[in-house]
Amino acid sequence: MxxxxxxxxxxxxxxxxxxxxxxxxxxxxxxxxxxxxxxxxxxxxxxxxxxxxxxxxxxxxxxxxxxxxxxxxxxxxxxxxxxxxxxxxxxxxxxxxxxNPSEEYPIGKKDHGIDFLLDTRHLWLRSSRQNALMKIRNEIIWSWRCFFHDRGFMLMDSPILTGSIGEGADGLFELDYFDQKAYLAQTGQLYAEAAAMAFGKVYCFGPTFRAEKSKTRRHLTEFWMLEPEMAFYDNKMNMQLQEDLVVDTVKNVLANCEKELGALERDVEPLEKVVAGPFYHLNYRDAVRKLNELGSDIKFGDDLGADDETVLTQQYDRPVFVENYPKDAKAFYMKANPEDNGETVVCSDLLAPEGYGEIIGGSQREEDYGRLLNRMKELKMNPADYDWYLDLRKFGSVPHSGFGIGLERTITWICGLPHIREVIPFPRTIYRLKP
CATH class of the missing domain: 2.40.50.140 (Nucleic acid-binding proteins)
Known part of the structure; x- marks a missing residue:
């Protein structure tokens, strides 16, 4: 036998x-x-x-x-x-x-440059370090799906091909779609909003695409993002859900990936602090003042850049919400802040500590048809391209909120890595389309 x-x-x-x-x-x-x-x-x-x-x-x-x-x-x-x-x-x-291979395996015990390793990514995945990273990635994905399933959220898949621009025209991959233009989705949010009006609490989770010519350690042109949308949630409830998700994620990685974190030589003490206490909250105006004190030349109206986020998060031992950004620094669909004469919007970015910066962007959405239409006109957007999205404000509109969390940025922070390119099986950057 x-x-x-x-x-x-x-x-x-x-x-x-x-x-x-x-x-x-x-x-x-x-x-x-x-x-x-x-x-x-x-x-x-x-x-x-x-x-x-x-x-x-x-x-x-x-x-x-x-x-x-x-x-x-x-x-x-x-x-x-x-x-x-x-x-x-x-x-x-x-x-x-x-x-038995007929030739020597190309990845040996000697040190290899990162370009060589990425060129042979199909083989590099077999290494012990990559094994640890992919297992942590798998743990986080499973943790997220369980988190939302256990809280009564419905998974609603959003399209990758779209005719609607969600995050601004500068970062779009455009392609011919028979006799019209189409784009690779920057976000599934607009579609998740439609689903939230049908099912209350939903999320989509899949690849998203940004054509930004960025060379930073935080950027990929193709990455995975989970985006929940919740009917009847204001942004305070939205932020609490984000905090609960991040704490649950870190707890699960600490509990189930001890060996993998050890293989990466990750200091887990900073992660234990994330689990131990509440996250910080900082108004955008206060963040600008603090950054100015720390030597940044950022001014009101600017979005926080990667360097600003790095400096700011080095001041905190747990994640920090930066709230109420200027409306011109954020997307068209965010609700105007009634406490600030509409100069800012009701939103937040969640910045990971240790210099890692933004992992989540979220907001309360504008639920009023007239105000949303006027904002689109201010930005010279064509309302006809968003007729279906505007319909959501015409038929049973309610206050609602949502956010997007980047999978790869989250893994990079939790694993304590210097660059995002190792945490996705086959990274896509402005210079890399192979393998």
């Missing part, structure tokens, strides 16, 4: 049993009559000990010629080993080589 196929992460449950592990060899060393095969299968890693005389001679000899990333089926007995990272090792009894 053939040994059962077992994933490496489950080997501890099979100590003393003969099992089959299917995977790849990521390292190997030999000592005379023993081969030490380091195996990975995506779920974990384990050492297979192959002793001459305990396996057929042709198998032992074949193992000498294995290249890195050879694909293998290894059968053997699981032995407990407290010294091993996996807690077990495999005493090899049989080796089946599925494919």
């Amino acid at each position: 053939a040994a059962p196929w077992v994933y490496i992460k489950d080997l501890k449950e099979h100590v003393g049993e003969s099992v089959c592990v299917k995977g790849w060899m990521y390292n190997k060393r030999s000592s005379g009559k023993i081969h030490f095969l380091q195996l990975r299968d995506g779920s974990g890693t384990v050492q297979g000990v192959m002793v001459k005389g305990e396996v057929p001679d042709e198998q032992f000899d074949a193992a000498k010629g294995l290249w890195l990333e050879a694909s293998l089926e290894v059968t053997g007995v699981v032995r407990a080993d407290s010294r091993a990272p996996s807690g077990v090792e495999l005493t090899v009894a049989d080796l089946k080589i599925l494919q």
Whole structure:
């Protein structure tokens, strides 16, 4: 009877049993009559000990010629080993080589430049560091979906091809759509608003696109964003939901990704502070004054740039909401602030600490048809392009709010990375479309 196929992460449950592990060899060393095969299968890693005389001679000899990333089926007995990272090792009894590369694996133990690693991203994903990052990404995605599902939100997918501009014309990817122009979606928000008027609490989650020619460590041209919309929510309720989401996310990563954070050498003390206390709130005007005191030349009316966000968040040990930006610095759909003569809008950006800056942008939406139409005309927008969006204010309009949280920026902050490009499987930037 053939040994059962077992994933490496489950080997501890099979100590003393003969099992089959299917995977790849990521390292190997030999000592005379023993081969030490380091195996990975995506779920974990384990050492297979192959002793001459305990396996057929042709198998032992074949193992000498294995290249890195050879694909293998290894059968053997699981032995407990407290010294091993996996807690077990495999005493090899049989080796089946599925494919042994005909040339040396291009990513070796030596240091490689980032451009080379990104050019070979399809292979770099196999490394231990990338394994840790992708597992944390997966944990955060699952955490977000569970958070909204448990709170009664409905997932509503928004289109990637759209005829409506959500965040300004400067950052659009335009394409021909039969006999008309279309754009890659910058946001799913407008469609989520329509769904919120039908179902109350909804969210969309998918890829979004920005054609900004930005080279900063925070920007991608294609990234993933989760965007909830809630009927009958004001912006205070909106901000509380954002805080609850971020705290829940950090808690789950700390609880379920300890090994991965350790592999990234992430100091978790700053993350523990995020969970421990309430977030800070700062009015935009106060943020400008504080930045001026810290040496920035920002003035009222300017949006906070990346450098401003970095300086500002270095002053706080937990995330900070910057509220009530000037209306001309923000999108057309945001509600005018009645407490500020309409000079500002009822909105907030949530900035992550440690210099990471904005991870969430949110606002209360303008629910009044006339005020929204007038604002669109002020900005020389064509109302006919948004007739369906304006309809939402004509038929049962209610106060409502929402936000967008960037997945990759959130991962970058939680993992403590210097650049966003590693936290998405295949990054797209202004210079990179391959692989």
